[in-house]
Amino acid sequence: MSFINYLSERPKLTQLGIVLIVFFILMSMTGLYHDLIVERHLFAKSVVKGEIQSSVGFAESMSMILNWQLPPQLVRIPELTFYHPVINTSATYVLIALLVTAGLLYKSFAESVNKSQWLRVNWFQIISKGFVGIIVGLLFIPTLYNWFFGEVTRSTFWEIPMMLQDFSQYLIFEFWQTPVYDPEIEDYEDYGRVRLFTRAIGATLLFLINLVRELLIGGFETVVSLANVFSDQSGWDWLNENKDKWYSSVPAIPWTVLTAGAFILGYKLQGVGLSILAGFGCIYLAVFGQWEPAMQTLSFVLVAAPVSVLFGVIWGVLAYKSRTVERVITPLLLVAQTFPHFAYLVPIIVFFGIGDHAGAVATIIFATPPMIRLTLLGLKRVSPEVLDAGRMSGCHNYQLMFKVLIPTARRDILIGVNQVIMQCLAMAVIASFIGAMGLGFNLLLALNQLRVGQALELGVCIVLIAVVLDKLSLAWANKQTDYFADLSFVERNKTALLFVAVFFAALLFAWFGNWMFADTAKGINYFYLIPHNKGITTEPFWQAGVDYMVSNWRADIKIFNKWLLVEVLMPMKASYLAMPAIATFVLTMGVGYIIGGIRSAIVVGSFMLFIALTPWWERALITMYMLTFAVIVSVFIGTIVGAICVQNKRATKFILLVCDTFQTFPSFIYLIPVIMLFGVTDTSVLIAVIVYAVIPPTRYTVEGLRNVPESLLDAADMSGATKLQRMFKIEFPLAFPHIMLGVNQCVVFALFMVIIGAFIGTEDLGQEIMQQLFSGGNIGSGLMLGFCVAFIGLAVDHLIQTWATKRRKLLGID
């Protein structure tokens, strides 16, 4: 009886037990289909071949269940059909849609005081509820009708990608056409305005990137040639006409000028420390022979980052001003957080083509959401009193926003800028998939050739650029004016004057360089530009290290690898695949119910349903299996390392620094050494994922434990707790909600890396996205796959956030 009592006092535990029992019962009921679903494609293939039915009728289902056998539609959600609202418009369903909308809006209208104003005030409500009405009336009801009586079918969920693809093609090529003069065929041709618009954006970005790039590494000739963008060929013509004039061959800025500029700028903005960082960063780039690709990347970042910041601030401000914008933007931001990068690339290729501009667009789309989120967060955190103080000082709206709100929210906005810069450089590699030039592209090449040393050097270049840009922007934003200084012209402008002096000195240097290096090998002017592969390199050193590891450890690693694969990973994968769909739903929704009640169950259930309705359910299961394994190991390692490091101040500082560095490092680099050691297996992918995903749990454990109030620790000590007791009874329980947020981040990081793991070779969702990308891109599949991945992340995110919020409220932490 005491056991019953124990359970009745812990309702959550009982619920969890029930969920698990039902789950395992369902797991054991696959019977007939067990062998089919364990092999990824077999179930779907058998259905296509007609060997098994995808669904059976009600009576048969019941008899199957009574014989301890799940009917096929519960094992794998079949290719469900739904009413196609565009092709088949039936008046009945339109009427239902209208009635539902009217019903939803009735209460709000009846209760409103001012009926004439109602429409104007509630327009967002009308749109959103109208949307619900359309979904219910044109999708749910006919689909349900169809499932029961089977009449109005026009489409299946598996066809949605194709529908989206058709729609995008229509949008690009046929929608809202306009004749455009084509000089090639000397005639007017019809172009879709959408395509013209995206092309114009692409051309503008490309122009900006090239402008910066040519100033840095191209020279006058190429700058002039850019005039092509504005008028046909005039730039080249002008150059040809003025070929022998001196100014037609002015070279680009020598690297020495930029380096000196970095030193001066760093000093001017903050001081010696920043000056040294910026200057030596540049020297590193030049000396290692990475100047050219680095400047290509820089030019790309210098365009993408400001645009992202601008968009981010604008949308952040709009969301702050208008509740409606905020409500629309919030779910989009959530999705953007977990949407895989590769999935972005597919639609971008279709709309913008390939090249630097496409890379820039991808980067902007990717880097803007965190900026929006942080701007909004910062603005919301401005204390209402400061806002009042601004008003009472007589600010009008514009002054209030730009002189009070935004500067006061500066801290968060600057974190946003930092995020943007980091994201831009993180995207440098991914953007090179769609044709962006620079360090990322070279890194990708080095990876393909398995050149660890070079990839590492390139990675350091990327991190350096990121860090220097970040610090410079931070210092610039924090700069203050001195009102007391009453200085002469020279003193006020000494930095500018110094730069001018250095500029000419460096030019002179570069000029002398022409003679100095003339008789050395190949006549390279090292004072002007150190070409690619002509700098110092540490590659042999790293290569030797990798060779040593491969030759000496390989045998042991092979044994370990085999054990891991055979004993752990394969059984785990098999058991994931062996889950009938209904069991997955019971488990996820059950956990959702326990954590957040009926609402969470529905939220998590709908995310799962979306994935289950696509053709990629099995692939999603494989993604989930890799995700689970990686997250469990990462969290285990991360919390232990974090808990150990937090015992010592210096270790804490060190581990946080390591976290920062690893986070900026292009994640692709982790892939090479593991492939060399573990071959093309799931182990490689998982190790790369774990190396990357271990960062957040470590960091959050350190932060969480460090933020436990001192007084509580003293209280524990005074109660006579040993160090271990204190740790497990006081510190961990209090830090737990924060650590769970680390787990949440860990899931996001791991998901990101699992998808990139497709690069090595997996058979999960990432692989499918990769294929879409390289096969030219079906927008529909790309987007749907992206959403599948994002929804896995969001489901976990929802559960952990709900739990952590409840727990924090309970503990009374902020």
Add this chain to the structure above:
Amino acid sequence: MSDQQSVIKCDSVYKIFGKNAEKMLQNANGKVVAEEFQKAGCVVGVNNASFEVNKGEMLVVMGLSGSGKSTLLRCISRLTDATAGNIYIEGEDLTSMSDKELIELRRNKMGMVFQSFALLPHKTVLENIAFPLQVKGNSTKDSIQRAKDMVDLVGLTGRENYFPRQLSGGQQQRVGIARSLAVEPDIWFLDEPFSALDPLIRKEMQDEFLRLQGVLNKTILFVTHDFDEALRLADRIAIMKDGIIEQLDTPANIVLNPATEYVRKFTEDVPREKVLKIKSVMEPVGDEKDFSDLRVSEDAIIETVAEAVLADPKSVPVLNANDDIVGVVHSSKVIHVLFGENSTLESNA
């Protein structure tokens, strides 16, 4: 006091939060019962507030948290719009002002000090003080010059280039005060300006505040939850509870004649001799001629002269600012003030 010009005038001001507040107020016909509104999901912030503040006068609005005192202040500064009623600033109707007029008013006539200082974290002391001037469109040079004067006025010389986070609470509030005074406003709003400070610093800031007011002579609306502070500073005190002004009177009258039970609770523990001035216990000069040689000022706090008055067997004449005799004070009255409350004997007063 009808001959004096009233600078702020409130005429049955209501502030009710919640949906349909206006409609409910119309239906209530000016008779607002908080409970009824609460049932409908509305919260009554200010309930039928009517009063005037005269030029150069300091009105302290005192109440506990949730009494609506800050809401009242925000209505008068129009940081929130009153639900009903009229507010006049120097005869002009505040409630019907356009945004543009309002900004003009704030730029030239109003200054406000906030409880948590509300300094702009990215600006230095000097820039914070100059902020209202720069917003107004003054040149940077003029603004900074004026700001420097204000820094001297509030005694922060030498810390012009500090950021708010580098200052102590008291110093931050000095900056807040300097900023609110930078545009030389006629009306000065202070919303619990000293509540976030330590007791000693608070006392010091109150003294500083009284000194400033002695120099500047502004019309002041001061909000506090501290009854002692109200007594120390006010010309008149308005005590609020649940949005209603329970009593509006001079400190002496409030202490001597609390209008409601609620007000009485505040006054109970107040040491009267420390609050009341001789003026409040003096009697008109009667027929008697036998005065003491001692003279006391009508503005003297009783405690400071009690010993001397009690030592004197005769009645003590009271002088006003012009050294004219305006009344006499009897030792019996002083004894009543000093010990009356604690007497266990049946009082026949």
